[in-house]
Amino acid sequence: MRPRDERPPILDHPVEEESVFTAEALMADVRRLRNVPAGGLPEICVLEFDGDLTDWLVERGIASRCESWACFHTTMFVLDLDGVRCGIIARTIGGAYAVLIAEQLKAAGVKWIVGLTSAGRVANSLPLPALVVATSAVRDEGTSYHYLSPDAEASCRSEVVAAVVRELPGTGMPVVSGKVWTTDAPYRETQTQLERWAREEVLAVEMQAASLFAFGQARDIPVAVVAVVSNAVDHAGEQFDTGSQEQGLKILAAIARASGAII
Secondary structure: OOOOOOOOOHHHHOOOOOOOOHHHHHHHHHHHHHHHOOOOOOOEEEOOOOOHHHHHHHHHHOOOEOOOOOOOOOOOOEEEEEEEEEEEEOOOOOHHHHHHHHHHHOOOOOEEEEEOOOOOOOOOOOOOOEEEEEEEEEEOHHHHHHHHOOOOOOEEEHHHHHHHHHHEEEEEOOEEEEEEEEEEOOOHHOHHHHHHHHHOOOEEOOOOHHHHHHHHHHHHHHHEEEEHHHOOOOOOOOOOOOOOHHHHHHHHHHHHHHHOOOO
């Protein structure tokens, strides 16, 4: 039986100690085993949670495969957005997977990482659909505790939030900034939790922000999370309306424009 004074492993990581397994080492093996050519990556990369937008961009020839991306698990596509070269990687679902890829992006020289995620509404005042630019995230997941000491929340750099918020209104969707709740278990969201986080001014629930923010703080790289809030358990109308793919492209273009203030 575990001693009463022994903390659970998730709360007891030596976060200041270097890892013995690194993204650089993994990517070197990918290059060797798959003969991945050398080449520079875009300075900005979007981790797209759903993947539908990436599929649409590729089908229409707007985005093309990045042959120099050395990753066992994902494919990067590249597109030009208002003169800014941007990468996009689809279906990075959950904080652990998003950070796994974010580590490799940083190791490969990417300067800014943006999570574009779907989210559920927590604040009743939030219209559907809407865009939430996360300023902080409740750490109800596991990955952040490998990067930062235990605490209730992880935060995003204020200049990153301001730059993204400034550019997004052109998408035609409502834009709000504020706190989100990051969970590893979307099918374990309870009414008690929803009411608690609503009282604490949480806007939406998603699966990436706390993990990515903790990674960004620990690795000293700017990270942003834009959540497309498209559903709610108390919503009687149409659910999962994330807007058109053309609006998704506008979101990406807004992110690209914001990059000038960040990198």
